[in-house]
Amino acid sequence: MNLKIAVLPGDGIGPEVILQAKKTLYAIGEVYNHEFVFEEALMGAIAIDKTGNPLPEQTLNLCLNTDAVLFGAIGDPKYDNNPNAKVRPEQGLLKLRKELGLFANIRPIKPYKALIDASPLKREIIEGADFTIFRELTGGAYFGAKTLNDEGTYASDLCEYSEEEITRITHLAFKSAQNRRKKLTMVDKANVLETSRLWRKVVQKIGEEYPDVLLDFLFVDNAAMQIILNPKQFDVILTENLFGDILSDEASVITGSIGLLASASLGEKNALFEPIHGSYPQAKGKNIANPIASILSAAMLLEHFGLFKEANVVYQAVEKAIEFQVVTTDLKPDSKFGTNEVGEFVSNFI
Amino acid sequence: MNLKIAVLPGDGIGPEVILQAKKTLYAIGEVYNHEFVFEEALMGAIAIDKTGNPLPEQTLNLCLNTDAVLFGAIGDPKYDNNPNAKVRPEQGLLKLRKELGLFANIRPIKPYKALIDASPLKREIIEGADFTIFRELTGGAYFGAKTLNDEGTYASDLCEYSEEEITRITHLAFKSAQNRRKKLTMVDKANVLETSRLWRKVVQKIGEEYPDVLLDFLFVDNAAMQIILNPKQFDVILTENLFGDILSDEASVITGSIGLLASASLGEKNALFEPIHGSYPQAKGKNIANPIASILSAAMLLEHFGLFKEANVVYQAVEKAIEFQVVTTDLKPDSKFGTNEVGEFVSNFI
Numbered sequence: 154m155n156l157k158i159a160v161l162p163g164d165g166i167g168p169e170v171i172l173q174a175k176k177t178l179y180a181i182g183e184v185y186n187h188e189f190v191f192e193e194a195l196m197g198a199i200a201i202d203k204t205g206n207p208l209p210e211q212t213l214n215l216c217l218n219t220d221a222v223l224f225g226a227i228g229d230p231k232y233d234n235n236p237n238a239k240v241r242p243e244q245g246l247l248k249l250r251k252e253l254g255l256f257a258n259i260r261p262i263k264p265y266k267a268l269i270d271a272s273p274l275k276r277e278i279i280e281g282a283d284f285t286i287f288r289e290l291t292g293g294a295y296f297g298a299k300t301l302n303d304e305g306t307y308a309s310d311l312c313e314y315s316e317e318e319i320t321r322i323t324h325l326a327f328k329s330a331q332n333r334r335k336k337l338t339m340v341d342k343a344n345v346l347e348t349s350r351l352w353r354k355v356v357q358k359i360g361e362e363y364p365d366v367l368l369d370f371l372f373v374d375n376a377a378m379q380i381i382l383n384p385k386q387f388d389v390i391l392t393e394n395l396f397g398d399i400l401s402d403e404a405s406v407i408t409g410s411i412g413l414l415a416s417a418s419l420g421e422k423n424a425l426f427e428p429i430h431g432s433y434p435q436a437k438g439k440n441i442a443n444p445i446a447s448i449l450s451a452a453m454l455l456e457h458f459g460l461f462k463e464a465n466v467v468y469q470a471v472e473k474a475i476e477f478q479v480v481t482t483d484l485k486p487d488s489k490f491g492t493n494e495v496g497e498f499v500s501n502f503i
Numbered sequence: 504m505n506l507k508i509a510v511l512p513g514d515g516i517g518p519e520v521i522l523q524a525k526k527t528l529y530a531i532g533e534v535y536n537h538e539f540v541f542e543e544a545l546m547g548a549i550a551i552d553k554t555g556n557p558l559p560e561q562t563l564n565l566c567l568n569t570d571a572v573l574f575g576a577i578g579d580p581k582y583d584n585n586p587n588a589k590v591r592p593e594q595g596l597l598k599l600r601k602e603l604g605l606f607a608n609i610r611p612i613k614p615y616k617a618l619i620d621a622s623p624l625k626r627e628i629i630e631g632a633d634f635t636i637f638r639e640l641t642g643g644a645y646f647g648a649k650t651l652n653d654e655g656t657y658a659s660d661l662c663e664y665s666e667e668e669i670t671r672i673t674h675l676a677f678k679s680a681q682n683r684r685k686k687l688t689m690v691d692k693a694n695v696l697e698t699s700r701l702w703r704k705v706v707q708k709i710g711e712e713y714p715d716v717l718l719d720f721l722f723v724d725n726a727a728m729q730i731i732l733n734p735k736q737f738d739v740i741l742t743e744n745l746f747g748d749i750l751s752d753e754a755s756v757i758t759g760s761i762g763l764l765a766s767a768s769l770g771e772k773n774a775l776f777e778p779i780h781g782s783y784p785q786a787k788g789k790n791i792a793n794p795i796a797s798i799l800s801a802a803m804l805l806e807h808f809g810l811f812k813e814a815n816v817v818y819q820a821v822e823k824a825i826e827f828q829v830v831t832t833d834l835k836p837d838s839k840f841g842t843n844e845v846g847e848f849v850s851n852f853i
């Protein structure tokens with residue numbers, strides 16, 4: 154297979170971890186005879202620094218014209234702590250998601266056997282947990298109108314959803330549930346929010362087309378509790394953008410480290426793969442960032458293009474790295490391995 | 504002291520647990536020579552059933568003219584699963600919060616020694632954790648304009664905040680931090696939301712008036728993770744309405760059961776005390792609901808009126824109940840004690 158892949162390393166630890174993902178894909182390409190052509194482009198704080206724009210036209214065009222996007226991380230404290238900044242790195246990522254129409258963000262959560270004890274949760278709570286979060290990614294309060302009055306004393310964010318936006322991701326989530334344990338949990342705040350009530354109505358109706366899938370509903374406050382109390386009850390979780398952002402970071406504790414979680418963002422035509430962790434600027438350049446999430450997003454990319462055998466080899470390589478404790482210090486505080494070494498181990502294994 | 508207390512048992516297990524809170528206050532009144540006069544009124548699904556209105560005029564007037572409100576729980580699945588219901592129980596609670604101006608919801612989180620092992624989190628993670636969440640309660644997406652188009656295919660919720668709304672709760676939170684370990688963590692999503700950026704700006708400025716308090720900021724997705732990874736890092740958490748709703752339910756896992764957590768909702772003139780758990784309709788009338796959260800909200804009421812000695816006796820009584828394992832099945836699956844027995848134990852101890 155020939156794939157043209159846009160690579161956006163982004164900020165902080167982004168470039169370091171993306172490098173390991175690329176190494177993994179190169180190794181897969183060599184062994185399994187695929188040609189992956191990478192083209193790098195700027196996004197995020199680094200793009201602002203160099204061009205004034207967090208998503209330069211050139212980057213967007215590249216992404217629109219490649220088979221897939223591999224993305225690192227975004228964000229820089231110099232923008233976070235300046236509420237008046239007019240241009241912010243995150244705008245680049247949000248614009249990219251919107252322009253590529255990446256409406257479904259898929260985040261699998263499953264603890265590794267060898268890491269069960271790295272989690273703050275007890276072994277018996279997480280052993281056997283295995284669920285996937287479907288987070289709507291191009292709607293809700295992320296993209297609704299924002300206002301700030303002239304005096305800077307009043308602000309607003311509009312959360313909006315249309316039936317169409319809900320429908321397309323809901324079908325994906327139901328289909329995924331059909332291939333799994335056949336349970337879909339819709340998470341919303343339908344006792345308070347009008348958008349949640351629309352979600353509930355649409356999902357209930359679509360559910361009739363999937364009679365083999367058990368559909369249930371949880372309020373988001375309760376869901377945030379249940380994910381910790383009893384994560385095994387979940388199979389597929391479907392939720393709107395902001396709730397999905399919160400719940401998927403929370404759920405990362407089940408695996409022991411957010412440095413292990415990858416995500417795929419899918420649209421009608423495009424697909425983007427990224428670790429769910431952020432830019433972790435304190436770790437930048439220190440060879441301590443965990444590259445596994447980034448490597449796993451490369452595996453999700455392979456799966457997306459039907460290269461299941463190849464993806465499995467990557468999953469196995471990661472499992473071996475964890476089993477042999479070739480991991481970064483987030484997983485083993487006294488580890489002597491860094492970002493590079495973990496990446497080397499994985500690509501050598503392939 | 505003479506106090507007139509409005510009692511709103513509400514729905515589901517509300518009436519059962521509120522009864523135990525009342526018994527506690529009666530016992531305190533007798534021993535310490537206070538007169539607590541209770542007046543009951545309807546709110547929630549039960550009020551809809553009887554009057555068509557989740558917050559009847561009479562209930563509101565009563566609450567406006569008493570020293571404090573003791574509230575049980577609200578909600579009924581027959582409304583949750585009907586997105587088209589025009590009147591819903593929760594509207595009663597939201598209207599009451601708004602009309603009484605209860606802008607600050609305060610939720611203390613601290614594990615009990617005897618219950619450390621009841622938490623899904625490991626002992627070493629939660630031992631020593633002790634923080635308080637200040638949740639803004641009368642603003643944000645809960646109260647902004649909601650729309651649904653005529654075809655029922657588009658919905659929106661407006662999240663709004665003004666400097667004034669942010670200011671008043673921020674001062675309360677800083678003052679509380681001054682009396683504690685002098686750290687305040689503001690939780691927001693300032694990399695995406697305009698309202699969060701306003702929060703950050705206002706809180707930053709007010710922070711200058713409290714130089715003895717260490718102020719830091721966390722994005723809500725990261726906060727949802729940190730609360731589980733390392734809850735000991737927190738002292739006072741300050742956040743907006745919906746984030747506070749999610750994070751405080753999540754944080755309940757630290758204590759092993761949401762049936763242990765009480766909250767105080769404060770305004771300029773009024774105060775309301777309630778367990779943070781919901782109406783738990785499946786348990787209604789079965790004498791299995793945990794009354795401790797409700798009893799602890801009575802203790803928070805006592806504290807609010809300066810009755811610290813009395814409040815402490817209630818806290819001690821609850822600790823004894825837990826120590827002697829006079830608890831409901833959420834805390835000890837094979838317990839033979841029910842709602843009533845736990846309540847009896849506490850009031851007898853006083």
Ligand SMILES: CC(C)[C@H](C(=O)O)[C@@H](O)C(=O)O
Pocket residue numbers: 227228243246398429694695724
């Ligand atoms: C960086 C930020 C805008 C982003 C989000 O909130 O979507 C991140 O937290 C994520 O989950 O991908």
Ligand SMILES: CC(C)[C@H](C(=O)O)[C@@H](O)C(=O)O
Pocket residue numbers: 344345374577578593596748779
């Ligand atoms: C019942 C519901 C409207 C309420 C809320 O969301 O505020 C509850 O979850 C709470 O936290 O008090």
